[in-house]
Amino acid sequence: MRAAILAVAMLVLGLILGGAIGAAGGGNTVTFTQTTVVPTTIKITETRLSTVEVVRTQLVTITQTVTPSPPPAEGTYLLKILEVVVDKVFDKDHDYYIFMLEASYKGRRSWSFNSLYLTLVSDKGYKYSTASSLAIRQFLGAIELKDGEATKGQVAFKLPKGEKPSKLVYEDKLWDIKLEITDIPAPSRQVSWISFAETKVQSEYSFILTSASIKTPGNAFYSGEVIEVELRIKYSRWIGNPSSITVTSITVDKFEIVSIDPRPPITLKDEDEITVKLMLKVPEEGYRGNLKIAIQA
Helix, strand or coil, rough: HHHHHHHHHHHHHHHHHHEEEEEEEECCCEEEEEEEEEEEEEEEEECCCEEEEEEEEEEEEEEECCCCCCCCCEEEEEEEEEEEEEEEECCCCEEEEEEEEEEEEEECCCCEHHHHHHHEEECCCCEEEEECCCCCCCEEEEEECCCCCCEEEEEEEEEEECCEEEEEEEEECCCCCEEEECHHHHHHEEEEEEEEEEEEHHHHCCEEEEEEEEECCCCCCECCCCEEEEEEEECCCCCCCEEEEHHHHHHCCCCCEEEEEEECCCECCCCEEEEEEEEEEEECCCCCEEEEEEECC
16 A cells, blocks of 8 residues: 555656646746645554554645747738838938838737837938827827738838938737838928918008918928918008009919919909918928918019
8 A cells, every 4th residue: 555655646746747847948937836735654653552554645845947838920910111201301400201001910810010119220220219200190009900900000210310211120029020121112202391371462552461371280291282271362552552453473482383263363452352262282392481472463
């Protein structure tokens, strides 16, 4: 009986230690303690009594070292650059590169996409994290993508003047996901910043009152976009001035006039007021300042 009990104890210890050894290898190690009950046989000899065998139980603490393996990053992870817009005028020492990205996933699990895992490597070899920019139109943050799902949005990177994007990297170390894009397209558009619209009258007559307001929301615009401006013109006759004046032309500095309604020449009598609707195209080169409108009469 003693031999049988000892055999059971050795078998239990062997299974525990064998499991600890079999779990080792690769990844981070985790150490924990396990308590098991092992039967032991203790001999007790007393005077005038024969030797008896008593079976008792005692607690044995065993330390195991286990290396868990993280679940594999299954599926297909895709990241595309749809467009690059550059802001060269907001900061005199830096350029802001705004990337429009598309992320998509196919697989049995899901992709916890997070734009904080993005870094941009410049042509000088420096790495930059995402930066905030008021010129972003559609912010791309964190989102859970399931099988067949996709998302898109913009992120910005702030680079010193003279450096250009060279490589975009997405790296999620927890799930072992790493994507690199080295074929970065050149910026297709630039950002212009407009504070407000100002007007200037070029005329020999007095009391031609003008004002203008930008109707399109925001003050950061991409090259090629069209913005709407309302221009108000009023004529108040002064002594010696004619009974009516004619607005011969309206020009806008830096911006192309796509349409103007009504079109000059526009005749105004004393106390007449008119609202002119201007549709203006944002210039190709980034511009920062006021929208300058000149009225000739």
